[in-house]
Amino acid sequence: MPFLSTIKSIGSRIIPRRHKQPPDSQEQSLGTGKQAETSHSLPPLKTVNLPLVLPEHRFALADQGWSKITYQIPVEKDGLYSSAQTLFQASKSFFDLPTAQKHIYKTKEGSEEGWSFVEGEKEFITLRSLDNTPPELLEAARTFWEVxxxxxxxxxxxxxxxxELPAEALDVYSKPCSxxxxxxxxxxxxxxxYEGFEKDQPRIVAER
Structure with missing residues (x-):
C-alpha cells in the first residue's frame, strides 16, 4: 500500500552505520564511504498519473504515505463528490432520529461498530457491514464505499x-475491502x- 512508497523513500536515505576510525584512516575511508552511499541508494520512483491527485501533491504520497484528493471540475460530475454529498445528507437523516431509535445500533462492548455519543460534544456511527447499517444510511453508504x-x-x-510491480501486488489488500x-x-x-453552540454560548464538555 502507500506505506511501501514511504519505505522506499526513507530507505533511499539510510546509510549503514560505520565504526569510528582513527584520524589517519579517515581520508582513506572517505572514498569507500561515498561508494557505500551510492550502493545503498535506490532508483527514483517511476512517474505515474494518479486520478484526483494533483501533480504538486504526488510527492507527499511517496514521502509521507498520504496525499490530498482534489475533486474534478465541475464537482457535480465527480462521482466521489456526489456520493459523499449524498452520504452526508443521509447521515443527517440518521442523526436527526430520536435517541431511542439510534440506541438500536449502539456500539456493543468489545466492538467499534455501531452508534456512540459523548454527551454535549458529539455522536458518531461506525459502519463495517451491511447487516448493522441503519436503513437511513444503507444505499448512500454502499454507493460511497463502492466509489x-x-x-x-x-x-x-x-x-x-x-x-515497477504488478497492480495486484498492492490492490490484493484493498479489493477485499472495496x-x-x-x-x-x-x-x-x-x-x-458535533454539537454546536446553544444561544451563542459554548457548552463545557470537559473541565480540569
Whole structure:
C-alpha cells in the first residue's frame, strides 16, 4: 500500500552505520564511504498519473504515505463528490432520529461498530457491514464505499506501477475491502455529528 512508497523513500536515505576510525584512516575511508552511499541508494520512483491527485501533491504520497484528493471540475460530475454529498445528507437523516431509535445500533462492548455519543460534544456511527447499517444510511453508504473503493484500487495499482510491480501486488489488500457487504473486512466508515453552540454560548464538555 502507500506505506511501501514511504519505505522506499526513507530507505533511499539510510546509510549503514560505520565504526569510528582513527584520524589517519579517515581520508582513506572517505572514498569507500561515498561508494557505500551510492550502493545503498535506490532508483527514483517511476512517474505515474494518479486520478484526483494533483501533480504538486504526488510527492507527499511517496514521502509521507498520504496525499490530498482534489475533486474534478465541475464537482457535480465527480462521482466521489456526489456520493459523499449524498452520504452526508443521509447521515443527517440518521442523526436527526430520536435517541431511542439510534440506541438500536449502539456500539456493543468489545466492538467499534455501531452508534456512540459523548454527551454535549458529539455522536458518531461506525459502519463495517451491511447487516448493522441503519436503513437511513444503507444505499448512500454502499454507493460511497463502492466509489471510494474503486478509486483506492486504481490508485494502489498505479502506485505499484511506480515501484515497477504488478497492480495486484498492492490492490490484493484493498479489493477485499472495496465493497460494503455482509462480511466484515479490515476497513470501516465512520460518520460524525458535533454539537454546536446553544444561544451563542459554548457548552463545557470537559473541565480540569
Amino acid at each position: 471510494a473503493g474503486d478509486l483506492l484500487n486504481d490508485q494502489l495499482g498505479r502506485i505499484a506501477e511506480s515501484l 465493497r460494503l457487504s455482509l462480511e466484515k473486512t479490515a476497513t470501516m466508515l465512520r460518520l460524525f455529528r
